[in-house]
Amino acid sequence: GAGVSQSPSNKVTEKGKDVELRCDPISGHTALYWYRQSLGQGLEFLIYFQGNSAPDKSGLPSDRFSAERTGGSVSTLTIQRTQQEDSAVYLCASSPLGGNTEAFFGQGTRLTVV
């Protein structure tokens, strides 16, 4: 597609439920990132996929968070047993490998846990 696509754009869920957030990167981009943007905060790195390498999960805040990337393209971020502090905008970005390139961001999924 023309850009990074994220779905849903908004998600309201009850505390304790599981949620899945989807990211479709730009076609051909080998790197994919998930960030979290909480109210009044900057962007917090969550996880990074690069080609077929093992993902960098160093930013995941707890074991309730997980992500996968199937076929080197679409990625799903799953949050289990959601808590109110998980409420945030979850942003996905992708970039090509190599060269002086930058990450292209999607519009994000706004997650509200009630």
Place this chain on the structure above:
Amino acid sequence: AQSVTQPDIHITVSEGASLELRCNYSYGATPYLFWYVQSPGQGLQLLLKYFSGDTLVQGIKGFEAEFKRSQSSFNLRKPSVHWSDAAEYFCAVGPGTASKLTFGTGTRLQVTL
């Protein structure tokens, strides 16, 4: 550990006035530096980036930024602000191109007419 500081949480300028948004970073090696802009309800759009070479970089929408290694700064500037520039601006640093970034907490710009 790398970090980015944007000391100004909120700035208000009049349309037509000049703008400077401050960014200081802490990084152990040669940094890759970025400025992104986020309009309400939108994702982040890259304004400009610095990898190497000329320390004054030009970006989109008339923005520029200057890398000053001695001051660990990468301040964003615009000579004349337009009302459409009202948004949140994020400075970021990273170790390379396709790599995870560390972002500042952002500066919200308000433009008065």
